[in-house]
Amino acid sequence: MLVIPAIDIIDGKCVRLAQGNFSNSTVYGENPIEIAKNFEKQGATFLHIIDLDGARLGYPANAEIILAIAKSVNIPLQVGGGLRLYEQAQKYLENGIEKIILSTVAIENPELFARLLEDFGSQRLVTSVDVRDGKIAIRGWLEESTKTIPALIGALRRAEITSVIVTDISKDGLLEGPNFDLSKKFINAGFQTIVAGGISSLEDAEELNKLGAIGVVVGKAMYEGKINLRKAQERVAYKNNLAKRIIPCLDVKNGRVVKGTHFSNLRDAGDPVELGKRYCEMGADELVFLDIAATLENRKTFCDLVSKIAKEISMPFTVGGGISTIEDIKNLLNAGADKVSIGSAAVQNPNLIKEAAKYFGSQCIVISVDAKKKKQGWKIYIKGGTEETNVDAIEFSKQMEKFGAGELLVNSLDRDGTKKGFDIELLKSIAESVNIPVIASSGAGSMQDFLYVFQKTNVDAALGASIFHYQEVNLIELKKFLFNNNLPIRI
Amino acid sequence: MIAIIDYKAGNIASVKNALERLGQSCVITSKPKEILAADGVIFPGQGRAGPAMLELQKTGIDKVIPQITKPFLGICLGMQLLGEVSEEDRTKCLKIFQGACRKFPPTLKTPHLGWNKVELTRESTLTRDIRNGSYFYFVHSYYVDTSERQIAGKTSYGFEFASIMQKDNFFAVQFHPEKSGEQGLRLFNNFCELC
Numbered sequence: 001m002l003v004i005p006a007i008d009i010i011d012g013k014c015v016r017l018a019q020g021n022f023s024n025s026t027v028y029g030e031n032p033i034e035i036a037k038n039f040e041k042q043g044a045t046f047l048h049i050i051d052l053d054g055a056r057l058g059y060p061a062n063a064e065i066i067l068a069i070a071k072s073v074n075i076p077l078q079v080g081g082g083l084r085l086y087e088q089a090q091k092y093l094e095n096g097i098e099k100i101i102l103s104t105v106a107i108e109n110p111e112l113f114a115r116l117l118e119d120f121g122s123q124r125l126v127t128s129v130d131v132r133d134g135k136i137a138i139r140g141w142l143e144e145s146t147k148t149i150p151a152l153i154g155a156l157r158r159a160e161i162t163s164v165i166v167t168d169i170s171k172d173g174l175l176e177g178p179n180f181d182l183s184k185k186f187i188n189a190g191f192q193t194i195v196a197g198g199i200s201s202l203e204d205a206e207e208l209n210k211l212g213a214i215g216v217v218v219g220k221a222m223y224e225g226k227i228n229l230r231k232a233q234e235r236v237a238y239k240n241n242l243a244k245r246i247i248p249c250l251d252v253k254n255g256r257v258v259k260g261t262h263f264s265n266l267r268d269a270g271d272p273v274e275l276g277k278r279y280c281e282m283g284a285d286e287l288v289f290l291d292i293a294a295t296l297e298n299r300k301t302f303c304d305l306v307s308k309i310a311k312e313i314s315m316p317f318t319v320g321g322g323i324s325t326i327e328d329i330k331n332l333l334n335a336g337a338d339k340v341s342i343g344s345a346a347v348q349n350p351n352l353i354k355e356a357a358k359y360f361g362s363q364c365i366v367i368s369v370d371a372k373k374k375k376q377g378w379k380i381y382i383k384g385g386t387e388e389t390n391v392d393a394i395e396f397s398k399q400m401e402k403f404g405a406g407e408l409l410v411n412s413l414d415r416d417g418t419k420k421g422f423d424i425e426l427l428k429s430i431a432e433s434v435n436i437p438v439i440a441s442s443g444a445g446s447m448q449d450f451l452y453v454f455q456k457t458n459v460d461a462a463l464g465a466s467i468f469h470y471q472e473v474n475l476i477e478l479k480k481f482l483f484n485n486n487l488p489i490r491i
Numbered sequence: 492m493i494a495i496i497d498y499k500a501g502n503i504a505s506v507k508n509a510l511e512r513l514g515q516s517c518v519i520t521s522k523p524k525e526i527l528a529a530d531g532v533i534f535p536g537q538g539r540a541g542p543a544m545l546e547l548q549k550t551g552i553d554k555v556i557p558q559i560t561k562p563f564l565g566i567c568l569g570m571q572l573l574g575e576v577s578e579e580d581r582t583k584c585l586k587i588f589q590g591a592c593r594k595f596p597p598t599l600k601t602p603h604l605g606w607n608k609v610e611l612t613r614e615s616t617l618t619r620d621i622r623n624g625s626y627f628y629f630v631h632s633y634y635v636d637t638s639e640r641q642i643a644g645k646t647s648y649g650f651e652f653a654s655i656m657q658k659d660n661f662f663a664v665q666f667h668p669e670k671s672g673e674q675g676l677r678l679f680n681n682f683c684e685l686c
Binding site for chain 1: 502504505508509511512537538539593596597598599600601602603604605606607608626628629630631632636646647648649650651667669670671672673675676
């Protein structure tokens with residue numbers, strides 16, 4: 001999370017107001033440029049600059065000094081205050097200002113907002129949401145809008161706003177802590193949320209980081225030495241050690257591994273348990289066992305196999321193939337599987353997923369997404385890729401997340417068996433559309449392909465079958481290779 | 492004999508499997524008497540906090556757990572239920588540890604699923620011979636937000652959260668030792684040696 005020092009300007013000077021009251025201001029410096037440079041020296045990576053005269057008057061009044069700040073520092077600035085016209089916004093955005101902060105322009109003047117969006121892109125526009133005693137404030141915090149917060153959230157969404165700065169004016173400049181509940185409303189509604197107003201300790205910043213804010217604007221607390229910038233940055237730095245997973249997939253028929261494997265030193269290369277154990281020793285992060293001849297008769301054989309695997313392997317494993325009822329899922333989980341992978345049944349009966357997630361928890365429900373590129377996007381195929389449906393793969397993925405799926409296993413029918421590499425375009429599209437883990441499958445032909453899929457997309461795991469069985473890629477070497485290429489890999 | 496508490500919450504057979512691989516005798520039970528008589532107790536779990544607490548209240552296990560003086564190990568949901576409250580289903584929990592169970596923010600993929608590192612923050616018999624920074628297997632959408640002094644291990648997912656807690660005879664881990672290969676078995680073995 002970013003810790004963003006605030007510089008508020010009145011009459012060319014750096015000031016702080018308390019509770020947005022213009023008659024209650026403290027001057028902290030005569031020269032905002034020096035203050036900005038000083039923040040940069042202290043380690044700031046972003047600055048928040050408000051033209052308070054501009055906000056009050058309705059047009060930028062300190063633009064010159066703000067543009068001079070932009071020239072004097074090497075860190076990006078977000079700037080707001082009195083921006084009501086296209087030309088004013090353009091002047092900033094074309095002269096070194098990274099982002100502009102608009103008040104509720106997006107709602108009051110949708111044409112202007114649409115034009116700015118079109119010309120500069122959503123990443124450069126931030127909407128400022130200012131709330132006082134539960135009501136939205138506009139025009140330099142001097143007026144109140146009649147909109148409620150839920151109504152405002154709806155309107156912001158309709159205006160396709162992605163990024164907001166939420167300020168509780170009644171908390172601003174008081175050093176009594178921010179409004180966590182208000183912040184949470186916007187974060188949970190899916191906005192990239194920066195929180196301002198009242199942040200007065202490292203604990204406040206830490207709490208907002210845990211709530212999912214992408215930044216905090218700190219004013220008075222920093223000027224008065226209550227928050228040390230570097231300490232705050234360290235406290236809320238993004239830390240993540242979750243490893244990318246490599247998952248061998250074993251096809252099983254009548255309790256035996258099909259596609260004969262080329263492990264010379266296995267006693268019985270067709271035994272799923274022995275092969276699974278070997279893969280675990282080699283560093284597999286998980287295993288998938290697919291029952292490829294899933295018929296009623298051999299269902300029991302498969303369940304017996306699952307309990308044998310569970311007894312002998314201390315690693316997570318997923319099972320799949322022909323699962324179509326709650327009863328199927330229950331039997332396999334009871335036999336000791338950690339997760340079940342559901343394909344055709346999820347497409348034909350999406351409610352099964354809702355029910356399964358409710359009964360067993362999302363964490364054990366994996367959806368197998370079998371997709372093939374068509375003229376318009378990717379379509380879902382069912383029955384082992386033999387039957388086309390009219391279901392859009394991206395929409396289906398989102399629906400499955402909503403229904404409670406815990407993970408997606410994405411197969412590209414265009415790449416399956418080709419060894420031409422993973423379908424980057426498909427995987428990127430799906431991984432960016434959902435907020436649950438995604439496993440890449442189909443098409444791996446080399447170690448480079450695995451590296452590439454992790455570098456180019458946000459997938460969490462990659463799956464391989466024959467490439468591992470035939471030792472075209474050695475699992476141990478693959479993991480070393482990925483690790484040496486700076487990926488988070490468990491070795 | 493180690494008692495594995497059965498409260499209809501998820502894949503407990505894999506805990507039994509792992510203990511048996513270590514040659515440790517164990518019993519899956521929901522009987523207060525058996526739980527109190529065991530040399531050690533494992534409190535595993537997956538699933539939701541609300542129904543899990545209801546089940547514990549129904550069987551009276553919620554009253555038994557605080558009385559246990561033998562080594563006790565909560566796993567995943569079993570760790571979360573040892574805190575004071577959970578955001579999940581707004582559940583009142585067992586209050587063995589201080590702290591509240593909270594959902595990961597929407598800016599992070601949930602569940603937090605896969606192998607993540609555990610940084611050991613203090614010495615503990617539970618983690619004897621386990622290298623600092625070892626990987627363990629996690630699957631969860633909630634984490635325990637607790638005070639520094641109860642934490643024995645931390646993990647980073649967006650920010651640092653408690654992945655091992657310890658207080659007197661009570662241990663808790665957010666990850667699944669039964670699914671964490673060699674390191675997981677070592678942790679179980681350390682626990683069994685305490686019992």
